[in-house]
Amino acid sequence: MKTINNTKIIGIDHGYGNMKTANCCFPTGVCAYDAEPLFTADMLVCNDKYYLIGEGHKEFAPDKIKDEDYYILTLAAIAKELKTENLTEAHIVIAAGLPLTWTSGQKADFKAYLMKNAEVKFVYRKIGYHLYIDDVRIYPQGYAAIASFASTLKGVNLIADIGNGTMNTLYMIHGKPQQGKMFTEKFGTYQCTLAVREAFMQKTQRELSDVIIDEVLITGTANIAPADLKIIKSVAAEYVRDIFRRLREHGYDENTMTLYITGGGGCLVRNFYRFNADRVKFVEDICAAAKGYEYLAEAQIKAEARI
Structure with missing residues (x-):
């Protein structure tokens, strides 16, 4: 979180697997209830509805504004960031991102979605928050993650942002992004999870928990039968080979x-x-990426102030 003239710039990476801010990361899941649910440890209350944050799995959707989920998750992300400075009321500039080749087409709609309420009150984890959403700045995914050191890059570099839902690739030449050499594909890590799940069922006639799959993908191993581990690792290796095949095609x-x-x-x-x-x-x-959005927003706002 950055501060300019008492306004907080909060970068939010609206991932398909996890929501990220400069200081927080939590699963991209939310379940809504009309009455208070039994378990309320991670509950957000807004407009007389109850939301459990981190519950369920958010399905991939190229359009993030089709429902209220990402708006509610944005409120939770802001609350988590404000809590790091013990704040409950603030003027906010949201700095967010979209997949590289989708940014131009979806930027205006996503901005309008995130700032549809200029003032919003809600309760998160039994703490009341009062926000003034002053502005929303949208930046390209992938580039944001290297923005702070992009100018130091020499020669030809390829940035590959491999998220849960998409893979974004961008060419950089001597630190400058190449507008005509960027690509977005629906080939995120969840595609690997689905492939593992299917292969495991075909070979063993058993279901495999995504928790175990994630552990193997993240660490390379898990405390499971060697034969089961071999199946997961084989599919994961093929997925990664496919990543590099796609990169070479580009x-x-x-x-x-x-x-x-x-x-x-x-x-x-x-x-x-x-x-x-x-x-x-x-x-x-x-x-x-979230830190990169903040970096880009701060630089842009300061540059505008000098004009």
Whole structure:
């Protein structure tokens, strides 16, 4: 969270798997109730409706404004950030992002969606919040995660932001993004989860919990039968090979370019692919995009003030 003239700039990465801010990360899930539910530890109350944050799994949807879920998750994200500074009331500028090639087409609608209430009151985790949404700034995913050091990049670099729902790729030449060389594909890590689930059912006639799948994808192993682990690792390795096949289709050359991988897919590449450490770099911070949105918004607002 950054501050300009008593206004808080809060970067929010609206992921399909996790919501991220500069200081927080929580599952992208929300369940709504008309009456107070039994378990209320992570409950948000707004307009006489009750929402359990982090419950369920948000299905992939290219249009994030089709329902209220991401709006409610945005309120929770802001509350979590404000709590880091013990604030309950603030003027807010939301800095958010959209997949690279979708930004231009969806920017205006997503901005209107996030600031549809200029003033909003709600209760989260039994604490009341009063927000004034002064503005929303939308930036491209992928680039945001490396924005703070983009100007230092030399030669030809490829940025691959592999999230839960999409994979965004962007070419950078001597630190400058190439408008005509960016791509968005529905090939996020959840596609790997679905493939593992299907392969496991076909080979064993048993269902496999996503919790176990996620553990293997993130760490490379789990405390399960070796035969079961082998199935998961085999599918994961094929998924990562497919990532690099797609990158090569977009012009990636591992001998002349440096690849920067950001997003949750980085752990899959690290665990299931043999790569040249001199040519493949990882942005380790899961909150890098949210911090990048704040960085870009702060720079933009300061530049506008100088005009």
